[in-house]
Amino acid sequence: MTDLNDLRDVTALKERIAAELAAVRDRSLAYTDADDETLLRQHSPLMSPLVWDLAHVGNYEELWVLREVGGVTPLRPEIDDIYDAFKTPRKDRPSLPMLAPDEARRYISGVRGRVLDVLDAVDLDDSDPLRAGGFVFGLVLQHEHQHDETMLATLQLSRQPGLVRDGALPPGRSPNLSAAPEVHIPGGVFTMGTGTVPWAYDNERPAYRVHLPDYWIDRYPVTNGAYAAFVEDGGYRDPQWWVPRGWEWVERAGVEAPLFWTKDGGEWWRIRFGREEQVPEDEPVQHVSWYEADAYARWAGKRLPTEAEWEKACGGRLYPWGDAQPGLEQANLGHHAARPAPVGAYPGGASPYGVEQLVGDVWEWTDSWFQPYPGYRSFPYKEYSEVFFGETYRVLRGGSWATHPSAVRTTFRNWDHPIRRQIFSGFRCARSES
Structure with missing residues (x-):
């Protein structure tokens, strides 16, 4: 190939x-x-x-x-x-x-x-x-x-059943039985963006040098089980976890849980492509907005990573595992199944630092606004990236289970309004070196 x-x-x-x-x-x-x-x-x-x-x-x-x-x-x-x-x-x-x-x-x-x-x-x-x-x-x-x-x-x-195929995924590894839940990323200078990937978009260019201090980042995306604990702890009823606009959105929209979740008989259920099923605790949470991701991170005593921190955690490669094209052992991409894989399912896709599932499963919200890189030049038309720059859209990284391998890489930047959650979005947390 x-x-x-x-x-x-x-x-x-x-x-x-x-x-x-x-x-x-x-x-x-x-x-x-x-x-x-x-x-x-x-x-x-x-x-x-x-x-x-x-x-x-x-x-x-x-x-x-x-x-x-x-x-x-x-x-x-x-x-x-x-x-x-x-x-x-x-x-x-x-x-x-x-x-x-x-x-x-x-x-x-x-x-x-x-x-x-x-x-x-x-x-x-x-x-x-x-x-x-x-x-x-x-x-x-x-x-x-x-x-x-x-x-x-x-x-x-x-919500119509029978329109989207499903498939099998590898089993996960319990975060409690595998490596430490957080990974330390040493400070220093790294190259962000690309000047060499031929089909990269204008907003990924040009490559430039960024200095970051030491930080910690979650080894895996936040799971449904972990997020449910935030919900059960009254996370959607306590404004202290929310930025003001996020809290306004929660109250105005009456949001109480991730999109498509409902509670029945003490259990969380979800609608997935027209089918009702129990929410699997070990899958990355998806269909959450930036506001929800940010609130959870605050509740957990952490924060969302910047997109520079997210990209550095990938290890400076085309994909976290290297330059080889994504395969079934590295990442959940390309709609092999219509859902995220359990955390720990892809040890072969880990970055050099040991961070897993950075690519595939769920788009990951970052703390960054969608802004141009130094030296940015619009190509081939400004409506792809330039008109969206500013402090309106938050950046997502990494792709989801629905993303095709040719449409994602460690430098790829997605963006959306912070209230959006119909997309296949999740997140992981970070924290500064204490």
Whole structure:
């Protein structure tokens, strides 16, 4: 298998890109293999109808591969505004004249056929930054996988059973029987971000040097069992653990537990893709907002790590375990199962410091706002990163069980509003050296 981060063999790279394009399209079609009513309905004002996401990935591919790189005459210019993510908020998209499901499938299929023609003809050694190393194909591949994860979040919000496959995961190792629950990270200078990963986004660049003092970070993400203790201790009823805006949100929204949790007969239950089940104590908690993660950390006498602390804990590699592509022994990525794995399930994915499950399972909230790195330059368009910079969005790291391996790495930065919890988000804690 060609490493998508090794772009020296152009022929092998083109073959691999073609295979990855086929795989991601199979994934998109699988998540939209439902009746028209399910695809057209808006299951939450936070999300688009599934059929909007389906046509959007094709329109994005047309804009960047066919028009920008291939010079192809626009196929459906009249739909550009409909599928421009910045023209219409998600809550208003059901009112748009969207393509019907069958029409959307025909449209994206026609786009894809022409994309493969462009791939055959394009010079990946061209100095143009969109063509060089196949960057534009990496752009559309990652974009579609990101929308596939969004589709999974929408399917979870639909609460309809039978739409999402599940699978087996390795067993965990009890934190009480394995290594110490916290890992000490020595202070010093490390390189944050990247200047070498060919398909990295603009917000991951450029690499720069950061000095951090000594700190401690949790070996594993916070589990459901640990988080339940916070809930049982009245964590959602005590404002001392919450930042003011977080406490306002708790009171306004009536939040009492992670999204999809309910209590019955003294036990915590959850809805997972339309199925009701007991909350497994040993899985990383997911569907929590930044406010909830921050409140738990305060209650536990800790704090959330900064994104620099999170990245340093990965050990300065493409992945915590090294530069080898993720496999089944390293991380829970790519929807092998529709849930996080128990903590301790992936000792082979530990970082050089011994921190585990940094990649996969749940996106991990950090204490950092989404800000540009020193020397940042927008590419290929400012709407991907630049318009979101400031003190509005908090950074998440590491990917989730729903994230495809090609769409995550130790330098990858995700971001969202601190109230969002429909995403597959969890966290781990840190503390300063005392």
